[in-house]
């Protein structure tokens with residue numbers, strides 16, 4: 130049995146930052162494994178620990194820098210990794226969901242997994258669409274925003290809870306192979322152990338170009354073009370209390386007393 | 394003509410508010426690109442839904458009577474057929490959990506470029522879509538250089554359509570391949586019950602990831618005590634198992650409307666804001682002046698919660714715990 134997990138290295142923005150051109154200036158970005166993908170990796174690794182002969186393969190699209198992040202997934206127990214990158218992707222402003230899922234689909238077709246886990250969304254772009262589009266390209270079934278999973282790959286069913294709005298969960302039986310987009314909180318992602326980190330260095334990490342995947346750059350063209358990025362004008366007119374913690378806490382305390390919501 | 398097809402959303406017999414917002418967003422877009430607004434209503438009591446959705450600005454309503462509840466395999470098959478029936482060019486769906494469970498598949502089938510979670514649309518030969526990125530710290534615009542595309546719209550960004558409409562309602566016979574129905578909804582479950590109901594509280598002290606460690610929670614517990622307030626939180630605190638689900642504010646938690654909401658170490662992600670924007674007064678304590686929570690807050694302290702909260706506790710005669 131094989132589980133494919135799509136993972137992404139996401140950019141986190143420092144408190145103070147500047148925009149240069151169509152993106153946040155590199156120097157204000159830090160990179161990390163996408164929060165939702167961390168849960169997806171954990172879900173796969175747990176299944177592989179509880180069942181015999183389950184291989185966990187991660188796939189990412191990213192430049193060489195992202196290998197550090199991918200190694201974290203290996204350190205947490207994934208067996209091997211695939212990184213898709215290509216000179217032609219260097220310097221593109223953004224990848225459309227179509228392009229991303231096209232590349233992931235090419236890898237998935239090669240790997241032929243029994244199930245695919247992806248994160249509900251990525252922290253930086255927050256498109257929230259890649260997993261479902263990937264499923265469609267693979268002609269697999271899918272389920273979005275899964276926060277409880279009872280998986281039986283031998284039977285070919287995934288019993289899932291899909292987390293809807295307003296504290297309601299939908300209980301659904303999904304036929305596998307399928308793509309499940311994994312919601313945060315589904316499990317408790319582990320920290321990589323020192324041993325795991327050491328082992329990860331030895332695990333296979335395969336780099337694939339578009340050519341290797343039988344894709345050409347044209348197939349990634351999109352009619353979407355990012356035209357601007359800016360800091361939204363604050364709609365609010367918040368009163369910001371300034372001064373030492375003692376002063377500002379005092380202001381807030383006075384406000385709460387005046388409002389009559391607290392006694393004392 | 395460039396026509397728009399918007400897909401209504403319902404659950405357990407009720408249309409969801411976002412359906413009426415889609416009418417507003419879809420109407421504006423249709424007018425800008427010079428076309429009609431069609432609505433698609435799939436599953437459930439489609440006639441009653443169509444009646445309710447027949448509001449000012451809707452040109453045509455197409456219903457598909459198949460099953461009771463949302464099933465994405467039905468939607469994924471029905472929508473392309475409705476799209477064709479309506480002669481539509483643009484597909485508009487809610488950026489809801491269910492919207493995102495079919496829109497990417499349908500866009501792929503129809504070969505439509507897809508932009509999700511739009512907060513503004515400016516239709517034209519080239520339509521401009523605005524969305525947020527990096528946790529709401531920046532906005533980006535995208536030009537869609539195609540007459541035909543799919544877009545999901547963020548709930549609660551457009552007002553709900555009002556006024557009676559006179560759209561013609563047509564029941565559409567779509568072909569549904571039962572073999573392609575590969576998942577079955579077996580039921581629903583309500584989560585987040587229990588002894589505390591944060592939606593009843595007058596004052597909420599709400600804590601987010603800024604608290605860093607579970608051990609530090611005593612700090613805000615103490616503050617809530619000193620204020621006679623109720624403790625709530627953002628999602629990561631519940632995901633980590635530090636507080637029970639019934640304390641979570643937001644899209645997948647509770648909607649709260651207290652007199653005062655004190656957001657401490659919470660960035661103000663859209664899914665969080667969905668649960669607390671109705672609070673009477675919002676106070677934010679956050680070290681990051683560009684955190685989106687400040688767009689919403691009435692009052693703010695841009696400082697470290699570990700310095701501010703102990704001071705506050707003492708202001709109200711409590712004793713700040715040693716961390």
Ligand SMILES: Cc1cc2nc3c(=O)[nH]c(=O)nc-3n(C[C@H](O)[C@H](O)[C@H](O)COP(=O)(O)OP(=O)(O)OC[C@H]3O[C@@H](n4cnc5c(N)ncnc54)[C@H](O)[C@@H]3O)c2cc1C
Nearest residue numbers: 601602603627628643644645646658659660665680681698
């Ligand atoms: C389908 C879906 C449903 C979701 N539902 C919900 C939901 O119901 N509720 C919800 O809350 N989220 C929900 N989320 C998650 C949401 O997208 C955010 O990830 C989450 O709200 C972030 O929580 P946070 O603000 O506590 O953490 P972060 O975004 O990490 O923010 C932490 C904040 O703390 C500040 N901070 C850090 N240290 C300090 C300090 N010492 N002093 C003061 N400030 C400090 C930082 O500046 C930052 O702004 C959902 C997501 C998805 C995809």
